[in-house]
Amino acid sequence: xxxxxxxxxxxxxxxxxxxxxxxxxxxxxxxxxxxxxxxxxxxxxxxxxxxxxxxxxxxxxxxxxxxxxxxxxxxxxxxxxxxxxxxxxxxxxxxxxxxxxxxxxxxxxxxxxxxxxxxxxxxxxxxxxxxxxxxxxxxxxxxxxxxxxxxxxxxxxxxxxxxxxxxxxxxxxxxxxxxxxxxxxxxxxxxxxxxxxxxxxxxxxxxxxxxxxxxxxxxxxxxxxxxxxxxxxxxxxxxxxxxxxxxxxxxxxxxxxxxxxxxxxxxxxxxxxxxxxxxxxxxxxxxxxxxxxxxxxxxxxxxxxxxxxxxxxxxxxxxxxxxxxxxxxxxxxxxxxxxxxxxxxxxxxxx
Amino acid sequence: xxxxxxxxxxxxxxxxxxxxxxxxxxxxxxxxxxxxxxxxxxxxxxxxxxxxxxxxxxxxxxxxxxxxxxxxxxxxxxxxxxxxxxxxxxxxxxxxxxxxxxxxxxxxxxxxxxxxxxxxxxxxxxxxxxxxxxxxxxxxxxxxxxxxxxxxxxxxxxxxxxxxxxxxxxxxxxxxxxxxxxxxxxxxxxxxxxxxxxxxxxxxxxxxxxxxxxxxxxxxxxxxxxxxxxxxxxxxxxxxxxxxxxxxxxxxxxxxxxxxxxxxxxxxxxxxxxxxxxxxxxxxxxxxxxxxxxxxxxxxxxxxxxxxxxxxxxxxxxxxxxxxxxxxxxxxxxxxxxxxxxxxxxxxxxx
Numbered sequence: 236x237x238x239x240x241x242x243x244x245x246x247x248x249x250x251x252x253x254x255x256x257x258x259x260x261x262x263x264x265x266x267x268x269x270x271x272x273x274x275x276x277x278x279x280x281x282x283x284x285x286x287x288x289x290x291x292x293x294x295x296x297x298x299x300x301x302x303x304x305x306x307x308x309x310x311x312x313x314x315x316x317x318x319x320x321x322x323x324x325x326x327x328x329x330x331x332x333x334x335x336x337x338x339x340x341x342x343x344x345x346x347x348x349x350x351x352x353x354x355x356x357x358x359x360x361x362x363x364x365x366x367x368x369x370x371x372x373x374x375x376x377x378x379x380x381x382x383x384x385x386x387x388x389x390x391x392x393x394x395x396x397x398x399x400x401x402x403x404x405x406x407x408x409x410x411x412x413x414x415x416x417x418x419x420x421x422x423x424x425x426x427x428x429x430x431x432x433x434x435x436x437x438x439x440x441x442x443x444x445x446x447x448x449x450x451x452x453x454x455x456x457x458x459x460x461x462x463x464x465x466x467x468x469x470x471x472x473x474x475x476x477x478x479x480x481x482x483x484x485x486x487x488x489x490x491x492x493x494x495x496x497x498x499x500x501x502x503x504x505x506x507x508x509x510x511x512x513x514x515x516x517x518x519x520x521x522x523x524x525x526x527x528x529x530x531x532x533x534x535x536x537x538x539x540x541x542x543x544x545x546x547x548x549x550x551x552x553x554x555x556x557x558x559x560x561x562x563x564x565x566x567x568x569x570x571x572x573x574x575x576x577x578x579x580x581x582x583x584x585x586x
Numbered sequence: 587x588x589x590x591x592x593x594x595x596x597x598x599x600x601x602x603x604x605x606x607x608x609x610x611x612x613x614x615x616x617x618x619x620x621x622x623x624x625x626x627x628x629x630x631x632x633x634x635x636x637x638x639x640x641x642x643x644x645x646x647x648x649x650x651x652x653x654x655x656x657x658x659x660x661x662x663x664x665x666x667x668x669x670x671x672x673x674x675x676x677x678x679x680x681x682x683x684x685x686x687x688x689x690x691x692x693x694x695x696x697x698x699x700x701x702x703x704x705x706x707x708x709x710x711x712x713x714x715x716x717x718x719x720x721x722x723x724x725x726x727x728x729x730x731x732x733x734x735x736x737x738x739x740x741x742x743x744x745x746x747x748x749x750x751x752x753x754x755x756x757x758x759x760x761x762x763x764x765x766x767x768x769x770x771x772x773x774x775x776x777x778x779x780x781x782x783x784x785x786x787x788x789x790x791x792x793x794x795x796x797x798x799x800x801x802x803x804x805x806x807x808x809x810x811x812x813x814x815x816x817x818x819x820x821x822x823x824x825x826x827x828x829x830x831x832x833x834x835x836x837x838x839x840x841x842x843x844x845x846x847x848x849x850x851x852x853x854x855x856x857x858x859x860x861x862x863x864x865x866x867x868x869x870x871x872x873x874x875x876x877x878x879x880x881x882x883x884x885x886x887x888x889x890x891x892x893x894x895x896x897x898x899x900x901x902x903x904x905x906x907x908x909x910x911x912x913x914x915x916x917x918x919x920x921x922x923x924x925x926x927x928x929x930x931x932x933x934x935x936x937x
Contacts, residue, residue, distance in 0.1 A: 347816060350814050350816045352703070352811065352816035352817045352818045352819070353818075354705050354818040354819040354820055358807075358818075364803060364804070365807075367807070368811075371810065372810070375843075375847065376847060376850070452712050452715060452716075453715070455719070456709075456718070459722065460703065460719075463701050463722045463723065463726055464701045465702075466701075466705075467704075467705040467708045468705040468818070468819055469705055492726075496726065516910060520918050520926065520931055525926055525931065528926075530888075534927060534928070535923070535925035535926065535927045536926035536927070537881075537888070537890060537924075537925050538882070538912065538924075538925075539882075539888060539891045539894050541911065541915045541918075542890075542908055542911045542912070543893060543894065545914070546903060546911070549907075551902070552897060552902060556897065556902060557893055559863070559867060560867070560892065560897070561893070563867050563896070564892045567871050573889075574886035574887055574888050574889075575871065575886065576876065576885060576886045577876060577885070579871070580871055580872065583871070
C-alpha cells in the first residue's frame, strides 16, 4: 500500500468538518456525553458545505437550539397562561388557603405542574379534579423534558460566558480554552447546578423565615419538601408575597435539583466511559488484533481501519452502525474496484 | 491500493466481535439508543478474547447487570428497612391518620421516597423533619436512577421472553428475530410500559373505590395525583388494607410512569436519529466528499475511510473520539510505515 502523504495529519485535520471557532455554536455542537438527553440529530452535524438545500433542511445545531428556546419560552407562558385562566374561572371550585384570585391560580398551576402538590389548594368539584389531572399529566409530559433542556441550555451558555470572562485578559489559544471546557464540561455543569441549587435553597429558607414567619427548621423543612417535589403541605406559602415568590422559586428550584441529579449521573457515566477508553488505548496490540482489524486483508492495518476497530471496542459504534454504511459503499462503488474514486462518481452521474 | 479480498464482507463479518447467539446477553449488549441512561461502559464491549485478565476486569454486560440487579434489590430492601425502623422508632413524632405502627412507617417511607408526599402523615418534631429531609434526598439521589434502571432491565427481559414465546413454534432464523427486536426495541418498551401503566391505574382506581370507599371520580383523581407524584393529599390511603396495597402500588406505578416518559423521549430521539441516518445514506457522493473522506491521499476512499466519514456526518463519532486513537496509532506504528503490521508488533515486543 503506497502512501503519498501522512494519513495521520489529514485525519486530525478533519477536512469534512473544519475546526470551528470558539463560539457558542461550536461548543454546543461538541457535546458528547449528552447525546440521549439533548437531540442527537442536530449535534455534530456537518453536512457537505455546498449541499445548501440539505443544510437548510437540517440547519445548524445552534440556530435550531435558539429557535427551540424561543418556542419553549412561548410554550411555557402559554401553558401557564391557559392553566391560570382555567383555574381562575373555576376558582370557587378550589378550596383551601386563598389570597388573590389570579395569583392563587398561577400558584396552583406551578404547584401542580412541578408535582409539588402541597394540598393547601385542592380541587373540590369533578370538573376541577379532571382539569388538575390533565394539567399535571401534560405538565409532566411536556414540562419536565422541555424545561430540563432549557435549563441545560442556560447552564451551557453561562459556562461559556464564565470561561470567556476568565480568559478575557489572557492571550490563550481559543482551541486550548475550548479543549479545557470540553474536557471538564460535565464537571463544570455539575458545579454550576450545585451552586445555583444551594443559593436557591438559602433564598427559600430566608424568605420563608422572614415573610411566612416560619421557624428556621420549618423553613428549611419546607424548602427540602418543595425542591424534591415532595410537598407534604403542612408548611407552604400562604401570604400574597409568599405566593408571588413561590411561583418563580418553585419553578427554578425544582428544575435545578432535577438537573443536579442528571449531571451527577452524567459525571459518573463519563468517568466510567473514560476509564474504558483509557483501557482500550493502553492495551497492547497483538497479532490477532491486526488480523481482526485488517478489513481489506492486505496484512496491514491502516489508520482508518485501526480507528473503526478501536471505536467498536470502546462501544461507541456497533455492527448495526456499520452494516448500512457497507451496503451504501457497495452501491456507490460502481466500478467494483473496492474503493470510491472520481471514476465512480462520473459513472453514477452518467447512468 | 491492491485488494487481495473483498473488504466489504470482512467488515460485515465483524471478526473482532463474533455475532452472538440470540440470548439475553446479546440483546442487552446491543442497546444503541440507551447509551446515556444505561451504563455505556459495559455495553458493546468486545475485548480481545485471549486477554482474560482484562475481560475479567470488565466482565460481560449481562453478568454485570445480573450482579447489579441483586445489589439493587438488596439495596432497596435495606433502604426501606432502615427508613421503616427509624420512622417506627419515632412514630410518636409523626402526626396524622394512623393504622398499624410498622405499616405506617413503611407507608411513610414509600410516600416520601417517591416524592408523592400526601401529607396524611407528617413529621411533627425537628428530628422527624430532618430525618424526612434526609430520606427524601437520598431516595431521589439513589432511588430514582437505580429503580429506573431496574425497571428498564425488567422490561428488557420481559420483551425477550415475549418475542421468544411468539416465535416458539416457528422456525425463524435467530438473527432475524434479533433484528426485529432490535429495530423496534424502543417501540416495544414504550408499548409495554403503556400497558403496565394502564393496568396499574385501573387496579388503583378499582381498589380505592372498593376498599377506601371513594367515589369513582375521587378514586381516579387520587390515582392520577399519586402516579404523577403530585400527592395533594386530600384523598389518600387511610385503612390498613389500603396502606398494604399502597406500599407496592405507589412504588410500581410511579416508576412505571417515569419510565413511560423516558421511553417516549427515546422514541422521539430514535425517530429523529433514523431520519438523519436515512438522509446521510441517501445523499449523493460528490468529488469533494471523496477528497474529504480520503485520509491517506491515495485518491481513493476505502471502505473503512467511507465508514468513518459517514459516521462523523451522522454525529455518531466526533473529532474528539478520533484524535486519541490517531495518537495511539502513531505510537503503535513503530516502523513508521503508515500502517500497522506484524513487524510493528515484533518491534514493540523487542524494545
